[in-house]
Amino acid sequence: MRNKSGQLSDTITWIVATIIIVVILLIFIYASSLIAGVKEIERGSKVLIFGEGDKGDINWIDMKTSFAYAIDSQSKSDIDKWISENEKYNKK
């Protein structure tokens, strides 16, 4: 009788261990599906100089405007205002 109950507790231990492993795996699979998704590489890097002009980035196109101001900076404020009216598109 004692031998039988020992076998039963062994079996239960293995079953519980298996269930725990399966549950943990399922949790990880679910988590990876949550963090997966279309990964948008939207901003260039500081190295590639395609940046939007954030801190430390060099904005290729803004540099052209700066060079042009070196030639003629009359009406700079009006021009800057026009440039800042840049149409923003949703990036979803």
Add this chain to the structure above:
Amino acid sequence: MEKLVSVYWFAILVLVAGGIFIMVYTFYHQPYDVRMVEARILSNNIADCVSQEGSLVVNLDSNLKKDFLTNCHLLLGDQDPEYYFEVNFYEFPNTINSVFEIIEGNKNYKADCEVQKKQGYENLPKCIEKRFYSVDNSGNQYLIKILSAVGKVKENAK
């Protein structure tokens, strides 16, 4: 008993390996959306083609329109291109009516860009608008607006 335990461990090993495979597959199966970067590169190349060091390097005439793609080394694709761009030149101070315009690529994308302004959709082309200022040899001030759009929905969106 020992045989049974080794079979059990083997089964667990297969289960864990299968789980890891599913996790990696789920995570990396999704595509990378690089359309905004592509649109930005297109804008940069166009800007580089029309203005260098603040000076306008093109003559705004019909030849520019005709040979723009060749001169700027741009290949948009022959049939049903997946790119679109529009360059508008405004002679300062008139910022309403453009004095010159170049349009190339898939013209259907223009309407899609209008939709993207209001709400972003993954399955529509990605659009970007860039504006800058340039001065020509005669000292005329030009404001230049570049709208570029990249389709390639199949490759970049799910």
